[in-house]
Amino acid sequence: MNDARIIVALDYPDAKGALxxxxxxxxxxxxxKVGKELYTAxxxxxxxxxxxxxxxxFLDLKYHDIPNTxxxxxxxxxxxGVWMLNVHALGGRAMxxxxxxxxxxxxxxxxxxxxxxxxSMGSSDMKDVGLGGNPQEAVSRLxxxxxxxxxxxxxxxxxEAVALRHQCGKGFTLVxxxxxxxxxxxxxxxxxxxxxQAIADGADYLVIGRPITRAPxxxxxxxxxxxxxxx
Numbered sequence: 001m002n003d004a005r006i007i008v009a010l011d012y013p014d015a016k017g018a019l020x021x022x023x024x025x026x027x028x029x030x031x032x033k034v035g036k037e038l039y040t041a042x043x044x045x046x047x048x049x050x051x052x053x054x055x056x057x058f059l060d061l062k063y064h065d066i067p068n069t070x071x072x073x074x075x076x077x078x079x080x081g082v083w084m085l086n087v088h089a090l091g092g093r094a095m096x097x098x099x100x101x102x103x104x105x106x107x108x109x110x111x112x113x114x115x116x117x118x119x120s121m122g123s124s125d126m127k128d129v130g131l132g133g134n135p136q137e138a139v140s141r142l143x144x145x146x147x148x149x150x151x152x153x154x155x156x157x158x159x160e161a162v163a164l165r166h167q168c169g170k171g172f173t174l175v176x177x178x179x180x181x182x183x184x185x186x187x188x189x190x191x192x193x194x195x196x197q198a199i200a201d202g203a204d205y206l207v208i209g210r211p212i213t214r215a216p217x218x219x220x221x222x223x224x225x226x227x228x229x230x231x
Contacts, residue, residue, distance in 0.1 A: 005199070006030040006225060007058050007175070008218075009209035015042035019049065024218050027054035029226055031083060033207055035060045047080045056083035058175075058207075062115050064088035067098035074112070075102040084111040084175075086155060089142035096149035111173060113153040114146035116160075119178040136160055143168060158193035158203060165202030177207040181225060196228050 008030045012018040018038055025032075032055045034047065039061060050057055059082040063070045070087055077085045087099050096114060103109045116139040117126070123134050131138055139160045144167065146154050153173025156164055161174050176198050195206055208225065215221035 004028065004030045004226075005205050005229060006195075006212075006222065007033050007205050007207045008212050008222070009033045009035065009060075009177075009207055010038055011035060011209050011213065012038055013041055014038075015046050015049075018042070018046065021213055021218060022050060022053055022055060025055075025222060026219060027056075029219075029222050031056040031058060031205070033058040033060050036062075044080055047082060051081050058082070058084040058086075059110075060086055062086055062088045063099065064091045065095070067095045070095050071098040071102035074099045075105065078103045078106040078110050081108075082110050084113060084152075086113045086115055087151075089114040089116050089146050089154070093145060093149055096146060096151060100150050111152045113155060113173060113175060114142065114151050115155045116142040116146075117157070119157045136163065139164070140167060143172075147172060153204070155207075158198040158201060161198060161201040161203045173204050174202060175205045175207060176203040179206045179208045179211075181211050181228070194228075195225050196231070199229050 008025060010018040010021065010032050022032065032050060034057055047057055059077050063073050064087065070091065074085060087096055100112060103112055117135055121135065126135065126138060139156055140163065143154045143164050147168050153175060155175045155177065157178055158176040161176060164174055179193060179195055179198055181194060198206055212218050212221045
């Protein structure tokens with residue numbers, strides 16, 4: 001069983017680039033994430049290929065629709081054999097509960113987590129879309145709702161990890177994007193942390209993209225980050 005805590009984001013426009021990177025990584029050292037762009041381009045066949053390579057797949061499609069539609073989508077995703085998938089907590093209680101019930105019917109259900117607030121959003125962005133409070137308050141409310149709906153965890157900024165670990169307890173999975181080694185660029189993430197700090201603050205899994213995918217030697221970069229976490 002792969003217990004690696006790094007999830008490498010396969011942010012590629014096609015299967016060729018994604019599979020080329022996968023071939024350079026080690027499934028014992030990481031899991032991988034397939035998001036909207038790559039899944040739209042390559043579809044379920046890519047998930048099957050990656051599964052055969054021994055990697056656990058986080059299908060990051062952030063389902064957000066009426067409950068019946070999301071339930072059907074989650075059921076289809078679970079049938080692909082993914083390790084984890086997600087919905088958007090802003091879809092509400094009925095939607096998240098429907099998703100939970102749908103994947104419970106699968107023989108080996110994947111982890112089901114919810115996106116709270118995108119890491120690119122700050123207080124001014126929240127105000128633009130009519131959300132009150134600050135990012136930390138919104139994340140807390142949405143994480144509490146996800147837990148009430150029996151989801152396994154949430155995606156959150158590493159800055160919220162300490163509070164959410166205290167609020168939701170040890171059994172609640174925290175997946176944190178916005179992870180950048182100290183020497184890496186911030187890129188378009190507004191709320192970031194180093195791998196070591198995120199783990200110390202309570203994160204279970206770290207989603208890391210460009211610091212690994214754009215490294216001259218992705219496997220070496222992956223090993224360095226794992227070493228940092230181990231220390």
